[in-house]
Amino acid sequence: MALSETIKNRLEKMRHQFPTEQALLIPALHFVQEEKKFISGESIKEIAEYLHLPLAKVREVVTFYTMFNQKPVGKVHLQVCTNVSCWLNGSPELLSCIEKRLGIDCGETTKDGRYTLSEVECLAACGTAPAIQVNEDYYEGLNVERLTKLLDDLDTQLAAGKKDIGCASREEFKIGV
Amino acid sequence: MSDLVITKNIHEKDSFKIENYLKHDGYKASARVCTTLTPDQVIDEVKKSNLRGRGGAGFPTGMKWSFMPKDSSKTKYLVCNADEGEPGTFKDRLIITRNPHAMIEGMIIASYAIGAHVGYVYIRGEFFREARMLEFAISEARANGHLGKNLYGTQHSFDIYVYRGAGAYICGEETALLNSLEGKRGEPRLKPPFPAQVGAFGMPSCVNNVETFAAVPYIITEGAQKFAAMGTEKSGGTRLYGVSGHIERPGVYELPLTISIRELINHCGGVRGGKKLKAVIPGGASAPMLSAEDIDVKMDFDSLMKAGSMAGSGGVIVIDETVCIVEMACILLKFYEHESCGQCSQCREGSHWLAQLFQRIENGGGTMADLDTIASLCGNMAGQTICAFADAVTGPALSSVRKFRAEFEQHIHQKCCPFKKDHKHIGHKASSVQGVPGVTHV
Numbered sequence: 272m273a274l275s276e277t278i279k280n281r282l283e284k285m286r287h288q289f290p291t292e293q294a295l296l297i298p299a300l301h302f303v304q305e306e307k308k309f310i311s312g313e314s315i316k317e318i319a320e321y322l323h324l325p326l327a328k329v330r331e332v333v334t335f336y337t338m339f340n341q342k343p344v345g346k347v348h349l350q351v352c353t354n355v356s357c358w359l360n361g362s363p364e365l366l367s368c369i370e371k372r373l374g375i376d377c378g379e380t381t382k383d384g385r386y387t388l389s390e391v392e393c394l395a396a397c398g399t400a401p402a403i404q405v406n407e408d409y410y411e412g413l414n415v416e417r418l419t420k421l422l423d424d425l426d427t428q429l430a431a432g433k434k435d436i437g438c439a440s441r442e443e444f445k446i447g448v
Numbered sequence: 449m450s451d452l453v454i455t456k457n458i459h460e461k462d463s464f465k466i467e468n469y470l471k472h473d474g475y476k477a478s479a480r481v482c483t484t485l486t487p488d489q490v491i492d493e494v495k496k497s498n499l500r501g502r503g504g505a506g507f508p509t510g511m512k513w514s515f516m517p518k519d520s521s522k523t524k525y526l527v528c529n530a531d532e533g534e535p536g537t538f539k540d541r542l543i544i545t546r547n548p549h550a551m552i553e554g555m556i557i558a559s560y561a562i563g564a565h566v567g568y569v570y571i572r573g574e575f576f577r578e579a580r581m582l583e584f585a586i587s588e589a590r591a592n593g594h595l596g597k598n599l600y601g602t603q604h605s606f607d608i609y610v611y612r613g614a615g616a617y618i619c620g621e622e623t624a625l626l627n628s629l630e631g632k633r634g635e636p637r638l639k640p641p642f643p644a645q646v647g648a649f650g651m652p653s654c655v656n657n658v659e660t661f662a663a664v665p666y667i668i669t670e671g672a673q674k675f676a677a678m679g680t681e682k683s684g685g686t687r688l689y690g691v692s693g694h695i696e697r698p699g700v701y702e703l704p705l706t707i708s709i710r711e712l713i714n715h716c717g718g719v720r721g722g723k724k725l726k727a728v729i730p731g732g733a734s735a736p737m738l739s740a741e742d743i744d745v746k747m748d749f750d751s752l753m754k755a756g757s758m759a760g761s762g763g764v765i766v767i768d769e770t771v772c773i774v775e776m777a778c779i780l781l782k783f784y785e786h787e788s789c790g791q792c793s794q795c796r797e798g799s800h801w802l803a804q805l806f807q808r809i810e811n812g813g814g815t816m817a818d819l820d821t822i823a824s825l826c827g828n829m830a831g832q833t834i835c836a837f838a839d840a841v842t843g844p845a846l847s848s849v850r851k852f853r854a855e856f857e858q859h860i861h862q863k864c865c866p867f868k869k870d871h872k873h874i875g876h877k878a879s880s881v882q883g884v885p886g887v888t889h890v
C-alpha cells in the first residue's frame with residue numbers, strides 16, 4: 272500500500288511553499304489522519320518513503336504531537352477540555368456525564384467503535400467554556416442538558432450512517448487544502 | 449474611551465470577508481507603505497508607536513523588526529504565531545474569525561519592512577475551522593492583488609502559507625514553533641542564535657503574534673503618535689483581553705492598557721452571581737495569580753510586572769470564593785507536566801514533581817516541608833532551562849502558595865481538602881497520582 276492519490280496531490284500542491292521536503296511531514300500526517308483516523312505503523316512507513324525521511328524521524332514526530340492518534344479512535348472523538356476556565360465552568364460534570372452514558376473512561380473507545388473519549392488541554396474557547404471538540408468541530412457554552420442533546424444528535428447521525436460527522440467547516444470553507 | 453484598533457467593525461455581518469475590510473479602507477496602509485515609504489521608515493513608525501508584542505513576552509515590535517539583517521542576500525521569513533495555547537487565552541481566534549485581513553495586512557507591512565517574501569501562519573491544529581477561514585481570507589487577499597508578485601506595482605513580492613500545528617502547547621514558544629514548521633519535534637532551541645539570525649530553515653526570521661500584526665495597519669493609517677498616546681509611556685495602543693472563569697459576561701474586550709483589573713471585572717459585569725472574588729490570573733495560566741486585594745493594579749506590562757505578575761497573553765481568569773486554590777493549582781500543574789517537551793531535566797522532572805506535590809497536598813497527604821520543597825524546586829527551574837516554559841510553570845506554583853498559603857496549611861493540618869467539593873471528578877490525569885516519589889533529594 273502507498274499513500275492515496277488524494278494525499279499525494281495535496282502534498283504536491285504544498286511542496287512549493289517550503290524549502291525542505293521534511294516540512295511536508297506534519298501536513299502529511301494530518302492528511303493521513305483525516306483519511307484513516309489514526310497513524311498506523313504502515314502509514315509511518317509510507318510517509319517516510321514518500322518524503323525520503325528515515326523512519327525514526329517520522330516516528331519521533333508522530334509521538335510528540337498529541338493530536339496524532341497512534342491507535343484507532345471511534346467514529347466520533349469527544350475531546351473534553353478540562354483546563355482551568357472549563358473546569359471553573361463545569362467540565363468535570365460534562366466528563367462524568369459522558370463517561371456514564373457511554374460506559375467508558377477517558378482515553379477509551381466504546382466496544383462498538385462509535386465513540387472515543389479524551390481529555391484535552393485548553394482549546395482557546397475559554398470565553399464560552401466549557402468547550403468540547405467533536406472530531407473537528409467545537410461545541411461551546413455547554414451544560415449537562417445541552418451536552419445530552421448533542422450526544423442524542425450524534426447518536427442519530429451515527430445511526431443514519433452519516434459521513435464526516437463533526438466536520439462542518441469542510442463544507443463551509445471549501446477553499447484551500 | 450479610546451479608539452478601537454482591532455475590533456471596531458467585527459460586529460458587522462461577514463466582517464471576515466474582504467469586501468467588508470475594504471469598505472473600511474482596508475489594505476490602504478499596506479499599499480501606502482509599499483509605494484511611498486522605505487523599510488526603515490516603516491520600522492521607525494512602529495518603534496515610535498511603542499507597540500509591544502501581544503504573544504506573551506511584550507517585546508517591542510519595531511525593535512524586533514530592526515534586528516533582521518539588512519544587507520543579507522539570505523532568504524528571510526516572516527512568521528505569524530497563531531498557536532494560541534496559553535490556557536485562558538482566546539483572542540487570536542477572534543481576530544482570525546472576525547478580522548483576519550487586519551492580520552494579513554499587518555504581515556504585508558512587516559514583510560516589506562524586513563524584506564521577507566514568504567510568510568507562514570503557524571496555527572494550532574485544533575483550529576480546523578479557523579485554519580480554513582484563514583485560507584479563505586488569504587485567497588481573497590491574493591485574488592485582490594494584496595498578496596503575490598510585485599505588490600502594488602512595486603518590486604516587493606509576498607505570499608502567506610498556513611501551517612497547522614498538531615496539539616503541543618510548547619509550539620507557541622517561537623523556536624519550538626520554528627522546529628515544528630520544519631517538520632520536526634517542537635523542541636525549543638538554544639538562544640543565541642536568535643531567530644533574526646538563524647530562524648526558519650536556518651534563515652533569518654521574525655516571529656510575531658496574531659494580535660501584534662493586526663495592530664500594525666492602524667499604526668500606519670492613524671499614525672504612531674495616536675497609537676502611542678492610547679497606552680502608557682512605554683507601551684502603546686489597546687489590548688484584547690480575553691476574560692473567562694467566574695465572570696458575568698465572559699468574552700474578548702478591546703480596552704486601554706491603563707485599565708485596572710477591578711475596572712475590567714466591572715466592565716464585564718462583575719463576578720458571576722454576585723459572589724466574592726478570590727483570585728485573578730491576569731495574563732494566561734503562566735501569569736502568577738493575584739488575590740482580591742491586588743486588583744487595583746493596572747493591566748499594562750510594567751504595572752503587572754511590578755505587582756509580581758505579568759501581562760502575558762491578555763487572558764484574564766476570574767476565580768470566585770468557592771474555588772479551592774490548591775485544587776486549581778493542581779489542574780494548572782498537570783497541564784504543564786503534560787506539555788513539558790522533556791529536553792531539560794529541570795523542567796521535565798520539576799513539572800512532574802510539582803504536579804505530584806500539589807496533588808499530595810490536595811489529597812491531604814502533604815506536609816509543611818512540602819511548601820519549602822515547592823519553593824526550592826521552583827528556584828531550580830526558573831531561568832535554568834532552554835526556554836521560558838519552566839519559568840511559566842513556576843508562575844502558578846509559587847504564586848498560589850505565596851498568596852494563599854493559609855489555604856495550603858489548612859489542607860496540610862486537616863489532612864484533607866477543606867472545600868466542600870462539587871468538583872469531585874478531576875479527570876484521569878489526577879487519579880494516576882498515588883505513590884508519590886520522594887522529592888527531598890532535589
Ligand SMILES: Cc1cc2nc3c(=O)[nH]c(=O)nc-3n(C[C@H](O)[C@H](O)[C@H](O)COP(=O)(O)O)c2cc1C
Pocket residue numbers: 500501502503504505506507509512529530531532533534617618619620621622623655656657658660835836837840
Ligand atoms: C511556553 C511558551 C508558550 C508560548 N505560547 C505562545 C502562543 O501560543 N502564542 C504566541 O503568540 N506566543 C507564544 N509565546 C511567546 C513566543 O515565544 C514569542 O515571544 C511571540 O510569539 C513573539 O511575538 P510577539 O513579539 O508579537 O509577542 C510562548 C512562549 C512560551 C515560552
Ligand code: FES
Pocket residue numbers: 352353354355356357358392393394395396397400401402535536537
Ligand atoms: S480552558 Fe477550556 S477552552 Fe480554555
